[in-house]
Structures are given as C-alpha cells and as structure tokens.
Amino acid sequence: MYKEATVATEQRDLLKALGCSSQPWILNHYLNLMIEKDSPIRAQDMYFVLSRVAASTIGRPLAWDFFRVNFDKLASEYLTGTFGIPDAVDGVTANFNTELELKELEELISDKSGQLGYGFRNFQQAVERTRANIRWKQQNLPALAEYLNSAGFGNDMPSEATDASKVDLRLPDHVTPVHYDVELQPYMYTGNPEDFTYKGMVRMIVRCNKPSSNVTTHIDLINVDPSSIKFYGESPMNSDPVYVSSEVDKVRQFLIIKLSHNMTVSRNYVLEMAYSGKMPDDLKGVYYSKYSRNGTDKYMLTTQFQPTDARRAFPCFDEPGLKATFNITLVRPDYLMSLSNMPIVDSSVSFTEGNITYVKDVYQKSPRMSTYLLAFVISDFDYIGGVTSNNVEYRAYAIPEVVDQARHALDVGLKLLPAYEQFYKIPYPLPKQDMIAIPDYDAGAMENWGLITYRETAMLYDPAVSSEVDKEYVAIVVAHELAHMWFGDLVTPAWWDDLWLNEGFATYVEYMGVDIAFPEWKMFDKFALTAVQRAMSFDGRVTSHPVIVEVNTPDEINEIFDSISYEKSGSLIRMMRHFLSPGTFDRGITAYLTSLQYEATTHNDLWEALTR
Incomplete structure (x- = not known):
C-alpha cells in the first residue's frame, strides 16, 4: 500500500x-x-x-x-x-x-x-x-x-x-558583495546517482571598505579551478591589484583570494572563477531528489540554502546581512524546465553536449537579497496557476501525477498574497510567486523569495484521502511562508542571533493569514493552546535559551530553529500587538518594513519603529 x-x-x-x-x-x-x-x-x-x-x-x-x-x-x-x-x-x-x-x-x-x-x-x-x-x-x-x-x-x-x-567563522568586513552572476549546470541525467555532479561559473562585484590585499568568501564541498580565477577593477585601472594565489580554510569554510597589493577603499572590483562539485542527496545545498514514475526512477535538482549552505552551490558571502543582487542562469536539458526566484527573460541559447541538447535559462536580475533565500530547480514537474487580485502570477508545481493536489495550497496563496499586501501596506516586491512540492525535503517549507519550496505533506492535499487536519496544516504552512516574503526576505536580520525576528513574526502572522482564509476555523482561539503552550513547555527546560542568542558556528545556528525562535517568539509578537494596540503595532511594522526594505536589520531597528 x-x-x-x-x-x-x-x-x-x-x-x-x-x-x-x-x-x-x-x-x-x-x-x-x-x-x-x-x-x-x-x-x-x-x-x-x-x-x-x-x-x-x-x-x-x-x-x-x-x-x-x-x-x-x-x-x-x-x-x-x-x-x-x-x-x-x-x-x-x-x-x-x-x-x-x-x-x-x-x-x-x-x-x-x-x-x-x-x-x-x-x-x-x-x-x-x-x-x-x-x-x-x-x-x-x-x-x-x-x-x-x-x-x-x-x-x-x-x-x-x-x-x-569554536573559532570565529564570521567573514572579515573589508569587502562586501554588490552583485553576482551565477551559472550552474548539473550532470545528473544518466548513470549512477552517486556520480551526479555539477559545474558552475560565478562573477561577483565586490566593494572595498577597508584597505586589504585579500578577498575572503565562503565555500563548502566545491572545488574551484585556480586557473580560472580572475580579479580586476569594475572600471579597470593599471594600478588595480591582480590575483596571486588562493587558499581554502576548511574549518571556517573560507576561500581566501590573495592579491598583489591592497585594494582602494570605495572602489568596486570583479572576482570571477569556475568551480565544480558532487551532487549529494543529503537535502542541503544543491542536491538531487528522487521519485518514481511507472517503475522508473526520476531525478530532479533542487536546493536548500538556509542557513549556511548557499556556499555549497557557489563561492559567496554566505551571511544574511551581506545582501546583493543576482543574475542566475540555469543550464538544463531541453526536455526539462527550470525555476529560480525571478522570471526567465531569455532561453535562446542552446548547445549539445554528450548527446544532450542543453538550454540556458537566464533569469531576471533580482532585488538585493540574502544568499540563503536563493533557490534553483530543474525538473519535469507540471503546474497549476492563477493571478492574484493585484495581478501577481502565482504557480504551484508538483510531480505531474499529483499536481492537482496543489489546488488547496494555490487557492490559499492566491487569497493571502493580496491580503498581506494590505496588512503590510507594501506591494509584493517580486513579479511572480511560485511554490513547489519536493519529494525529498528536510524542513516543512522554506521561504525562498519568489520560489517557496515545500515538503509534499505541507503543500499537497487530496480531499478524498487527506484529513481536515491535513487541510489546516497546508494552509498554516502556506500562510507562514508567504508572511516571510516581507518579514525576513524584503527586510532580513543581519545575523542569525535575531532569527526570532523572522520566525516569530511569521508564526504570529500565519494565524492571522489562516483566519483570513478560513474564519470559521477560529485560528486565534487556538494560539494559546498551540503556540503558547508549546513554547512554555519547551522554555521550562534548563536547556532552553534566550530569544536573542549568540550563535557563531553552522551547528549553533541550526540548533536554534526550535520552539523558542518560533512559538515563544510568535507569542511575544502577539503580546506586543496587544499591549501596543493593533493600530500602533501595525503602523510600526509598516514603518519598519518601508524604511528598511532590501536592507539587513537588528531587533533594535524594530524597537525603534514600534516606539516612534
């Protein structure tokens, strides 16, 4: 069965x-x-x-x-x-x-x-x-x-x-990213999955903030071709430093590019390189997911970058506060399709390699965003779709045989996206919104900007088989992830010690969103029973931690995706809205998002907006 x-x-x-x-x-x-x-x-x-x-x-x-x-x-x-x-x-x-x-x-x-x-x-x-x-x-x-x-x-x-x-795993601040051009091509269409690989090219524009003769980025489990590394001024000058050598610090997951002499403060420089890596099935970074059709195994490429795994896809400044714009190009066989955060603007370039005709899907330039919010998909999935009342295209992707089970999630999304625009008083920032059900997926869902990825049980619902509890769960997850499109994606905590800002707010707003879509469910009556009680149970342990907690390593960051960052933080947001009054709170949230859109923030920025 x-x-x-x-x-x-x-x-x-x-x-x-x-x-x-x-x-x-x-x-x-x-x-x-x-x-x-x-x-x-x-x-x-x-x-x-x-x-x-x-x-x-x-x-x-x-x-x-x-x-x-x-x-x-x-x-x-x-x-x-x-x-x-x-x-x-x-x-x-x-x-x-x-x-x-x-x-x-x-x-x-x-x-x-x-x-x-x-x-x-x-x-x-x-x-x-x-x-x-x-x-x-x-x-x-x-x-x-x-x-x-x-x-x-x-x-x-x-x-x-x-x-x-414990070592200091934070990047030095002498350069910051401005823009990335990333091209990724997987090799996963024949042979043993253990041999699946990918190759890529990255060209990044960085700005010098302090005199320095090196550029340090993140990298993990990918191999850079040293002969491909180039460094030069965005507006080249004879006095520009040049690339000398590179070094990988595996403990800190650093790629250190050493230059001939110091960069000039306030100038932009270009760093580019080619790289390759193995494609695992460990549900992190760039990985493959397997599903079956008519007894035959099928494979898709997908990604999960939060919190620290974009560095598995390409060398980058993989911290949430280091935002940049992105031009993404995904190279796929002509019989598959690809998805990323933005719409495709060109697919005219094709070529043949190893008896496979490949197409380059070039995506529209993104707004300033964090690396962990990027997403890539190459698959044979199908979709159902619609357009919101505010004219945003909204599509729901899944394995073709079950794509109709995405109807409930799509309907919830079509209703909530304009409702959230009204609540935040800020238009949805991107030209489209996609959602996709991934067969192999670790989390419940991930708020990749413009391309939310879901575990199948968090997005697919069949009224003939699934329960009312399943219907409610799908609505809750959709409401939670869409709340992030503004609170977390448009405005992002500068570091993971403020994870509670992301998840606490989305936890509170998910109840508001489902209450809009299904007022008969009386979601806010359930908040005390679910979120508050779960938070108090977890917080009563000696192994609990503060809402704002110092984290440094990837392991420490992953540890705090728990009831404190979600339910307790959501309960605090609910409490603040009650004692400030809904009107004052909502105006403060709009001021916070409006004044800091596309930026990285701390909790002090939120306090300031709420107490003006």
Missing part, C-alpha cells in the same frame, strides 16, 4: 501505522529496511519511522538499539538535513524513563561527542527529559499503583561542547 500510495499525507500515515506492530521481528525488519539499498523509505521520513516504533514499550528498545548501533551511518548518510538528527533524537528518546536508558543515552553522547553537530542540544534535552521522567516515576508510581489496585484494575547536565572547537 505504501509503495502504491500517491498522496503524500497517506504515505506518511502508512509509515506511522507500520510502526505499530507488536511483533519484534516485524519492527526490526521495518527499521533495517530504512538503510537498505534502494529503500522505499525516504531519508526525510526516517524520524517518522523511528518515533513511531519507539512509541510503544515493545518498540522503544528496538528503535534505541537500532539508533545506537547505526548512529554513524545514520548521521553521515541519512539524517543529514537540518532537522534530521534533532528529530530522530527527540522521537527515539521521547519516552525514556529508566536509569538504564539514561546511562545508555549518556554513554552515546560521550562516545559520539564529536559527531553530534546541531543535534547536541537535543541530546542534552533528551537527558533532561529522561531524568525528569525518572523523578516523576519515583515520586508518583507508588501512589498510582495503589490507586489502580484499589480500583481493580539526578545529576548535573552534560557540559557544553568544548570551546576549543
């Missing part, structure tokens, strides 16, 4: 149901099926399987043993996305309540201390939760047992990751 199901929510529910067996041999077979070659279970869905098996007293030790024994393989090959390890840890350990389970959990943390990555905080929380469960049992089990019979029926927390592993 699972293999034959064509509705994403039905596949998810079947995965959960398969973990409910009371037969240990069936559960063990189910767990091992996840890591078999050509497994029908996608990597993004492994935590569903692990958490469902672990939900029963029979399955809990089986799931835990499987997780411990296969941790290295799971961490390196399967649970590689932003939410992979954290979700798996939470699912497997959710019901731990014995001293033995606590001991084994602490031993795993000790043994794998260098491999926990952005799951470190979740492991800490699992220890805390297990100790709390043990204490509860010790305090309440005797009384509970006595009641049932009459009716006839810890230690210090693990220490933080060693400071020795």
Whole structure:
C-alpha cells in the first residue's frame, strides 16, 4: 500500500501505522529496511519511522538499539538535513524513563561527542527529559499503583561542547558583495546517482571598505579551478591589484583570494572563477531528489540554502546581512524546465553536449537579497496557476501525477498574497510567486523569495484521502511562508542571533493569514493552546535559551530553529500587538518594513519603529 500510495499525507500515515506492530521481528525488519539499498523509505521520513516504533514499550528498545548501533551511518548518510538528527533524537528518546536508558543515552553522547553537530542540544534535552521522567516515576508510581489496585484494575547536565572547537567563522568586513552572476549546470541525467555532479561559473562585484590585499568568501564541498580565477577593477585601472594565489580554510569554510597589493577603499572590483562539485542527496545545498514514475526512477535538482549552505552551490558571502543582487542562469536539458526566484527573460541559447541538447535559462536580475533565500530547480514537474487580485502570477508545481493536489495550497496563496499586501501596506516586491512540492525535503517549507519550496505533506492535499487536519496544516504552512516574503526576505536580520525576528513574526502572522482564509476555523482561539503552550513547555527546560542568542558556528545556528525562535517568539509578537494596540503595532511594522526594505536589520531597528 505504501509503495502504491500517491498522496503524500497517506504515505506518511502508512509509515506511522507500520510502526505499530507488536511483533519484534516485524519492527526490526521495518527499521533495517530504512538503510537498505534502494529503500522505499525516504531519508526525510526516517524520524517518522523511528518515533513511531519507539512509541510503544515493545518498540522503544528496538528503535534505541537500532539508533545506537547505526548512529554513524545514520548521521553521515541519512539524517543529514537540518532537522534530521534533532528529530530522530527527540522521537527515539521521547519516552525514556529508566536509569538504564539514561546511562545508555549518556554513554552515546560521550562516545559520539564529536559527531553530534546541531543535534547536541537535543541530546542534552533528551537527558533532561529522561531524568525528569525518572523523578516523576519515583515520586508518583507508588501512589498510582495503589490507586489502580484499589480500583481493580539526578545529576548535573552534560557540559557544553568544548570551546576549543569554536573559532570565529564570521567573514572579515573589508569587502562586501554588490552583485553576482551565477551559472550552474548539473550532470545528473544518466548513470549512477552517486556520480551526479555539477559545474558552475560565478562573477561577483565586490566593494572595498577597508584597505586589504585579500578577498575572503565562503565555500563548502566545491572545488574551484585556480586557473580560472580572475580579479580586476569594475572600471579597470593599471594600478588595480591582480590575483596571486588562493587558499581554502576548511574549518571556517573560507576561500581566501590573495592579491598583489591592497585594494582602494570605495572602489568596486570583479572576482570571477569556475568551480565544480558532487551532487549529494543529503537535502542541503544543491542536491538531487528522487521519485518514481511507472517503475522508473526520476531525478530532479533542487536546493536548500538556509542557513549556511548557499556556499555549497557557489563561492559567496554566505551571511544574511551581506545582501546583493543576482543574475542566475540555469543550464538544463531541453526536455526539462527550470525555476529560480525571478522570471526567465531569455532561453535562446542552446548547445549539445554528450548527446544532450542543453538550454540556458537566464533569469531576471533580482532585488538585493540574502544568499540563503536563493533557490534553483530543474525538473519535469507540471503546474497549476492563477493571478492574484493585484495581478501577481502565482504557480504551484508538483510531480505531474499529483499536481492537482496543489489546488488547496494555490487557492490559499492566491487569497493571502493580496491580503498581506494590505496588512503590510507594501506591494509584493517580486513579479511572480511560485511554490513547489519536493519529494525529498528536510524542513516543512522554506521561504525562498519568489520560489517557496515545500515538503509534499505541507503543500499537497487530496480531499478524498487527506484529513481536515491535513487541510489546516497546508494552509498554516502556506500562510507562514508567504508572511516571510516581507518579514525576513524584503527586510532580513543581519545575523542569525535575531532569527526570532523572522520566525516569530511569521508564526504570529500565519494565524492571522489562516483566519483570513478560513474564519470559521477560529485560528486565534487556538494560539494559546498551540503556540503558547508549546513554547512554555519547551522554555521550562534548563536547556532552553534566550530569544536573542549568540550563535557563531553552522551547528549553533541550526540548533536554534526550535520552539523558542518560533512559538515563544510568535507569542511575544502577539503580546506586543496587544499591549501596543493593533493600530500602533501595525503602523510600526509598516514603518519598519518601508524604511528598511532590501536592507539587513537588528531587533533594535524594530524597537525603534514600534516606539516612534
């Protein structure tokens, strides 16, 4: 049934149901099926399987043993996305309540201390939760047992990751980006997926802010051809420095371009280079997603750059505050289509390579934006579409066989985009809005500007099979991501310590958006039960953190995509709107977005706008 199901929510529910067996041999077979070659279970869905098996007293030790024994393989090959390890840890350990389970959990943390990555905080929380469960049992089990019979029926927390592993990963500020020209061509149409690769060219214009004889950009898992590196003035002069050599700092993910002498302050320079890389299926950076049609495997190129993986697609200044404009060119076979943030303006150039005719899709120049909001797609997907009341083209893409299941999400988007324009009092900043359901996707969705990517269960809805809960979930995710088109994309926090500005505001506005689309659902009545209570539960742990939290490394950044940055921050936004009054709050938000559009900001900018 699972293999034959064509509705994403039905596949998810079947995965959960398969973990409910009371037969240990069936559960063990189910767990091992996840890591078999050509497994029908996608990597993004492994935590569903692990958490469902672990939900029963029979399955809990089986799931835990499987997780411990296969941790290295799971961490390196399967649970590689932003939410992979954290979700798996939470699912497997959710019901731990014995001293033995606590001991084994602490031993795993000790043994794998260098491999926990952005799951470190979740492991800490699992220890805390297990100790709390043990204490509860010790305090309440005797009384509970006595009641049932009459009716006839810890230690210090693990220490933080060693400071020795922490280095300054922020880029130097002597140059900043102005513009990028990026061309990307994948090779993924024949052969073994393990051999899929891509090549690219990047030409970036940078501005010198301080005298310096080097340019430092981010780079990760791509190889630059040193012979292709060129450096010169945007308006060339004989006194311009020239490229001398390059160095890669793998720890900080830096590409350091060394020049003959200092650049001149306030002048623009051009840096260009060619590069190549392997295309993995780890749901980060540029990756491939697999789906099946008539028993044949099909592959698509897609991307996930938030928070720090645009550097896997091309050398760039991969920090949210370092905005620039972009001209993107995607090279595709003539039988596929491509998508990016902006509309295509030219597809006239074609050429033949290896018996495949390729077409260059050249995209319209983007506004100033952050690297993590870029998105690229090459696929054979189909779409349904419409035009908003304010004349913005809106399209919903999916695998052709299920594209009609995107109708509900499209209808919500067509209604909310003009509603948000009215709320923000700022027109939608781009000429089009696309949404696409990706078969393999780590997050629920991602607010790439003009091209929002979704997990299939967060965008596709079949009224004949899906539940009303699924219908509400799709509407919530669409409302959340569209809220980001202004708050997060048009105006962006300068650094990830203000992630709460992005996610807290979108969390609050998602309720407002769904209330506009479906007033009969009474979404704001649910806010206290869902967002506030979830935030308070998470915030009651000793492993919680402040809303504004210092983060430096990619692992630390990934760790804070949690209930504090979403639900607690959304609850604070709701509280501010109440005590300032809706009128004052809404005017402050419009002032904030209007005065700082296309810029990078901090929370102090928001306070200033709200208190004028």
